[in-house]
Every structure is written in C-alpha cells, then in structure tokens.
Amino acid sequence: MKPKLAPGVRLRFDKINQEYLLLSPERGLRLNGTATAILRLCDGERSIAEIVDALKQRYKDARADEIQSLIEQLRGRGLIQ
Amino acid sequence: MRPYTLIAELTYRCPLACPYCSNPIDLDNYRVELSTPEWLKVLEEAEALGVVQAHFTGGEPLARRDLAELVAGARRLGLYTNLITSGVPLDRARLESLAKAGLDHVQLSFQDSERDSNDRIAGCVSFDHKRQVAQWVKAIGLPLTINVVLHRDNIDRASDIVSLAESLGADRIELANTQYHGWALKNRDSLLPTKEQLDRARTLTSKAQLFHVKADYFSQYPKACMDGWARRFIVVAPDGVALPCHSARSITTLKFENVRQRTLQWIWRDSDGFNRFRGTDWMADPCKGCDRRETDFGGCRCQSFALTGNAEATDPACSLSPDHQLISDARLKASKADSQVDVAERAFRRAIGGDP
Numbered sequence: 001m002k003p004k005l006a007p008g009v010r011l012r013f014d015k016i017n018q019e020y021l022l023l024s025p026e027r028g029l030r031l032n033g034t035a036t037a038i039l040r041l042c043d044g045e046r047s048i049a050e051i052v053d054a055l056k057q058r059y060k061d062a063r064a065d066e067i068q069s070l071i072e073q074l075r076g077r078g079l080i081q
Numbered sequence: 082m083r084p085y086t087l088i089a090e091l092t093y094r095c096p097l098a099c100p101y102c103s104n105p106i107d108l109d110n111y112r113v114e115l116s117t118p119e120w121l122k123v124l125e126e127a128e129a130l131g132v133v134q135a136h137f138t139g140g141e142p143l144a145r146r147d148l149a150e151l152v153a154g155a156r157r158l159g160l161y162t163n164l165i166t167s168g169v170p171l172d173r174a175r176l177e178s179l180a181k182a183g184l185d186h187v188q189l190s191f192q193d194s195e196r197d198s199n200d201r202i203a204g205c206v207s208f209d210h211k212r213q214v215a216q217w218v219k220a221i222g223l224p225l226t227i228n229v230v231l232h233r234d235n236i237d238r239a240s241d242i243v244s245l246a247e248s249l250g251a252d253r254i255e256l257a258n259t260q261y262h263g264w265a266l267k268n269r270d271s272l273l274p275t276k277e278q279l280d281r282a283r284t285l286t287s288k289a290q291l292f293h294v295k296a297d298y299f300s301q302y303p304k305a306c307m308d309g310w311a312r313r314f315i316v317v318a319p320d321g322v323a324l325p326c327h328s329a330r331s332i333t334t335l336k337f338e339n340v341r342q343r344t345l346q347w348i349w350r351d352s353d354g355f356n357r358f359r360g361t362d363w364m365a366d367p368c369k370g371c372d373r374r375e376t377d378f379g380g381c382r383c384q385s386f387a388l389t390g391n392a393e394a395t396d397p398a399c400s401l402s403p404d405h406q407l408i409s410d411a412r413l414k415a416s417k418a419d420s421q422v423d424v425a426e427r428a429f430r431r432a433i434g435g436d437p
Contacts, residue, residue: 008186
C-alpha cells in the first residue's frame, strides 16, 4: 500500500508557529518535524518501506516502527488513505 | 491567542425554513450584506491573524452570486475552504465553477432519510435535488460530508440516515443533535427527543467517518462551546458584525463591532465583546473552582443568557449549575408524550430576500 493524504486533506505551512498544519474538514492538526517529514513523503507513489528508507537516509535515528505507527494512526483518523 | 477558523455567514437568505435554524430570530434586520470587496478584505485580515480555514455558510451561501469569487479569494490566501449548504439552489455547472475556484470540501445537509419527511422539515421540496447534488459532488471528485440535525421527528431514523449518506458516498457523516439557540429554542418543546431515542442514535457506527454532535440537554457536563469564547473561531455575520459565535448577538448586554468600521485584528485582540469571556477570570462559582473550567469553558454563554438572563452564569446544561432544573424540566416535559407541543404550533423562519 502506498499512503497518501485522504481527499480533502492538505498540508499548510503556518507562518505564526513556523510549523506545518494538516488541514481537513472542520479540523487542523499541528505537526511536529517528524510527522511533517513523514507526511510530505506520503504522495501515493512510495510504499511504507520506501518512505522508511528515504527517512533513514536523511535522519539517522528514524525508526520503522514509529513511522509505521504514525501512518496507521493518521489512517485511523481518516487523514491518510 | 490566534483564531484558526473563520465562519463566514455570507447571508441569512435561505430557501429552507428548518424549525431548528440557528440564525437570529430577527432576520429582517440583516438585509444589508457585505459587498464582494468587503468579504475579500475580511478573508485577508482573517488570514493575517492566523486563520487557516474558512467555512462559507449562511443562511444559504449559494444565494450569494459572488460565492465562487470568494472561494477563489480564500484559496489564493491558502485557506482551507468548506461550503456548508442545503444544496438548494445548485446546478452542476455552478458546482464545477466552485470546484474550479478551489473549493476543498462540501458539507451538504439533509433533513431526513425519507423524501416526505425531509421536505416537510426543510419547508421546501428538496430531497431529490439534494441526492442529485451529492452525486455531482462525488462525480466532480470533491470530498463530501453529509450532515443531519437530529431532533424528535427524525432521530428514530438515524440509522436510515446513516445508510442514505453511505449510499451517496459520503466520506464523513455528521449527526448533530439540535443545539437550542435561535429558532430551535423557540421550538424546543416540539424538537427535544427523549433519552431513549437519543441513546439509540448515539451508538450508531458507520463505515464512513461518523461524528456525533452531543446533546447537551442530556449530558452531565456542558459542551465546550466554540472551544472557548474567542479562542479559536471568528464568525462574521452577513452585515459585517464580527462575533465569537453564531448567536453571540443574542446576548444583548454585549456590544459587537463591525468589520466596516474596525479591522478584524482590533476586534479580535482589543474589543470588549471578544475579551468579555476569554479565559477563566470572568467565571463565578461553580465554574471558578471547577477542574473542568479549561475543558468546557463554562459551557455556552448564549445558553446561559437565554435561559437565566445572566451571561456569566454557569451553563444550565451543566449538572453542577444551580439553574440545571431549567434543563431537567425541559427534558421531563419531552419524555411525557401527553404534554408534547404539537408540531403545528412551531414557529418557522420566513425566508428573506425571496428567491427560493
């Protein structure tokens, strides 16, 4: 499965707090740096394994289980499909 | 402190006449509406303050011919745009023009799962058209929320309502128990369901995302109204008056400013109306010493004012409120079938501005 943002969900950079927000109908989720890095790779073209590889190349301490769990969590909330 | 969401009430004109409408009772006083450039300025000022989402609502926002222009203006600012609509009047070409303008999401109301009942509650023939609109929304590829306000007439069909929404391909379903403001408070005795009806509806689930808006008349604690007064939301009414919530103007002891005279920034940061119930300093007992004061923010100021005449009082919906009997009496009355107010005695809003 190749995760991507669900329809009607998008990322917006917030100038005030200098962080990304995940916007969806009636709500917004503040993202930390890790979550932002993961979500920007959820483009519907990469598999979870490819996302993990890409993040490991960039961040030494990236952990597959944490990445997987964040994606599952956001999928449970209907923000990723 | 910055707002995240602008609720743009573009007009109070509406072809529907739902008995639970949250629009003001004195609709005739809102015939003068902000112009297109004035709304575009509101959107700019809101974005500069921190707003990231714009809900276009009303009345029926489609009654504004400049809707697509306003959606485009919001998208140029990067705002998430949501259309909250009855679907009447809407044709496919106009929906396509809204999608082209950058609309992110459509929230379409139904009044019931059956044609006759839907049209009776809405006060106009609309059920078949709404189904058609839902199909267009999906065909165009926009995400769709179907929302239905629940009350005594339709709550026993909540399960059918969920099935209807699923069959129309809704991504999200919102079952919103009536909030008793404006017209809904006027018609409360004929709208309030019984606890048994409510309990059946609130256990429903769906393969779509299903959200329940809680019935504060049947809860132990009040709703966290607007996530706290002037904490996350700005409402701008059709005439340009900026408010912390849809019905704040019903608190007649407060004064609210118009975006025609003041910047949204000044209104948000400095106006008395917005500062009046911010934070927790204004609270009296039992809210003042309550662990939940930063959870539910004392409940709803408009409800306190409407029911007790004192906007600073704890929301009577809270079981700890000294005025809670006002709520329990209304509940009791609803549970006794022989004392129920007849539907024929309901007050209906008159459509203003014509064109249904």
